[in-house]
Amino acid sequence: QVQLVQCGAEVKKPGASVKVSCKASGYTFTSYYIHWVRQAPGQGLEWMGIINPSDGSTTYAQKFQGRVTMTRDTSTSTVYMELSSLRSEDTAVYYCARWFSGGKYYFDYWGQGTLVTVSS
Amino acid sequence: DIQMTQSPSSLSASVGDRVTITCRASQGIRNDLGWYQQKPGKAPKRLIYAASNLQSGVPSRFSGSGSGTEFTLTISSLQPEDFATYYCLQHNSYPWTFGQGTKVEIK
Numbered sequence: 006q007v008q009l010v011q012c013g014a015e016v017k018k019p020g021a022s023v024k025v026s027c028k029a030s031g032y033t034f035t036s037y038y039i040h041w042v043r044q045a046p047g048q049g050l051e052w053m054g055i056i057n058p059s060d061g062s063t064t065y066a067q068k069f070q071g072r073v074t075m076t077r078d079t080s081t082s083t084v085y086m087e088l089s090s091l092r093s094e095d096t097a098v099y100y101c102a103r104w105f106s107g108g109k110y111y112f113d114y115w116g117q118g119t120l121v122t123v124s125s
Numbered sequence: 126d127i128q129m130t131q132s133p134s135s136l137s138a139s140v141g142d143r144v145t146i147t148c149r150a151s152q153g154i155r156n157d158l159g160w161y162q163q164k165p166g167k168a169p170k171r172l173i174y175a176a177s178n179l180q181s182g183v184p185s186r187f188s189g190s191g192s193g194t195e196f197t198l199t200i201s202s203l204q205p206e207d208f209a210t211y212y213c214l215q216h217n218s219y220p221w222t223f224g225q226g227t228k229v230e231i232k
Contacts, residue, residue, distance in 0.1 A: 066220040115168035
């Protein structure tokens with residue numbers, strides 16, 4: 006069965022970086038785009054960007070340009086999202102999600118979420 | 126960027142009520158819109174794709190409509206398990222954007 010399993014919670018100081026992993030299983034890793042979406046405590050969903058696991062190409066939301074880097078490792082079927090220069094406003098649950106695009110278009114599988122807390 | 130204005134931000138309703146949630150796009154997005162349900166502490170769950178198509182396994186009391194800039198999600202008869210927060214998502218152009226969410230609470 007399809008699974009996206011994310012790493013555990015992280016606590017970081019302001020100015021630091023965090024790298025969140027999302028390990029995919031149960032399907033052909035290079036066949037589906039992966040997106041990252043975050044949710045601050047008590048707030049709505051915010052789209053951060055997308056990575057094509059096949060060739061590693063990415064598109065980021067302008068808001069995160071220069072601070073976010075999405076990468077993948079095809080040998081382990083894992084995608085990563087690294088966010089740098091962390092500030093308190095980056096405290097959020099970060100989700101990876103698979104985008105289904107076989108004639109229909111939607112997020113069909115999500116990771117369980119990774120809480121990143123930014124605090125001094 | 127395309128702004129998605131979702132309303133209301135919250136509503137109180139009773140079991141059996143009909144509920145309608147609206148999303149308005151700041152520019153036309155054809156039918157490149159989906160609806161998602163989220164319960165506390167959980168990842169979102171897909172409900173509707175391409176504005177009006179029900180996802181497999183989703184109860185038929187959920188329906189979506191609209192195209193262009195105006196979209197609605199309707200729950201025809203609210204059930205206890207439907208109390209949650211609902212989000213629209215436009216995937217017409219980058220950056221993709223979610224509506225602000227509608228929290229459906231028990232009256």
